[in-house]
Amino acid sequence: MHIPDGFLDAKTLVTTAAASAAVVGYGLKKANEELGDKQVPLLGVTAAFIFAAQMLNFPVAGGTSGHFLGAFLAAVLLGPWFSCLTITVVLFIQMLIFADGGLTALGANVFNMGIIGGIMAYYIFMAIKSSLPKNRFGFLSAVAMTSWFSVVAASMACAIELALSGTSPLKVALPAMVGVHALIGIGEAIITTVVISVVLNARPDLVRTYDQNNASDSKILGGAVDG
Numbered sequence: 001m002h003i004p005d006g007f008l009d010a011k012t013l014v015t016t017a018a019a020s021a022a023v024v025g026y027g028l029k030k031a032n033e034e035l036g037d038k039q040v041p042l043l044g045v046t047a048a049f050i051f052a053a054q055m056l057n058f059p060v061a062g063g064t065s066g067h068f069l070g071a072f073l074a075a076v077l078l079g080p081w082f083s084c085l086t087i088t089v090v091l092f093i094q095m096l097i098f099a100d101g102g103l104t105a106l107g108a109n110v111f112n113m114g115i116i117g118g119i120m121a122y123y124i125f126m127a128i129k130s131s132l133p134k135n136r137f138g139f140l141s142a143v144a145m146t147s148w149f150s151v152v153a154a155s156m157a158c159a160i161e162l163a164l165s166g167t168s169p170l171k172v173a174l175p176a177m178v179g180v181h182a183l184i185g186i187g188e189a190i191i192t193t194v195v196i197s198v199v200l201n202a203r204p205d206l207v208r209t210y211d212q213n214n215a216s217d218s219k220i221l222g223g224a225v226d227g
Contacts, residue, residue, distance in 0.1 A: 001069070001158055001181070002094070003109055005102030009165040016161065017107025023115055024088050027081040039078070042206055046074050047086045051093065053191070067184075071118030072125070072150040073192045076143060077199070079208050080122040087114035108161055112154045121150035125209070136200065139210060140193055147192040148185035155181035 008016075035043070050070035070090070075083035088110050094100040101109045125146035132138035159177040163170035199207055 001109075001112065001155060001177075002091075002101035003105040003112075003158065003161070005104050007102075007165065007167050008105055008108055008161055012161050012165050013104055013108060016111040020088075020107040020110040020115065023081075023084055023119065024110065027085040030081045031085060035082075039082070043078060043082055043086060046077055047089050049195075050074065050086065051090045054090065054094070068191055069113060069117055069151050069154065069188055070192075071113050071154075072121045072143075072147050072188075073195060075118045075122040076125070076192070076196055076209050077207055080119040083118040083122065084110070084114040087118055108158075112157045112161070116157045117150040117154035121146050121153065122209075124149060129209075134211070140197060143196050144189040144193045147189040148182075151181050151185035151188045152178055 050068070050073065053068040053070060056067060071083055071087045074086045077083075078086065091101060091106065091109050091113065095103060095106060125142055128145055129139060129142040132142055155177040156174065159168075159170065159173040162168045162173045167173075196207060200210060204210055
């Protein structure tokens with residue numbers, strides 16, 4: 001999903017870069033206001049985990065492979081704005097070290113993975129969570145569903161950008177991107193749900209979006225989910 005240089009036209013690059021810059025700027029402002037002694041290490045550990053996890057590819061179909069996105073995982077742990085900051089740092093390092101995504105397309109990649117896959121997915125998650133039982137099983141169910149959606153939505157945004165830039169017709173790009181990433185999203189949902197479940201078992205206070213008043217059923221339901 002990392003878009004290289006030369007795949008998007010100028011208007012798409014400028015639009016996505018402007019949107020990403022505005023969101024990252026607001027995220028930095030929130031970080032200056034809200035980050036405390038507990039959040040800073042967690043942000044660093046989350047970024048390191050996502051960076052490492054994205055290096056591991058798994059086979060999907062037809063000779064293609066996919067990797068973990070992690071934006072929504074960061075949103076569950078840190079909240080939406082810090083999630084976008086985390087993904088921006090990861091994408092920037094990957095671009096510099098591995099040439100994974102282009103410099104001119106960095107804004108578009110942040111927009112797709114950080115804003116669509118992280119921030120937008122976070123608010124979808126909150127809506128789903130509010131409609132499910134207020135317990136750990138309902139929470140993890142919302143995590144699994146939204147994890148899958150975050151990957152598919154980010155791939156849709158990528159396909160639309162490619163089509164708007166004239167790189168590939170939408171009728172070709174959209175089914176191809178969504179079809180593959182619908183499968184990748186299953187892996188994303190499994191990894192994200194397992195990680196969040198493990199963190200809930202060890203340190204539920206680190207999961208920003210979890211209501212610890214629901215912790216009373218964690219041992220019963222946690223065993224079912226983790227097993």
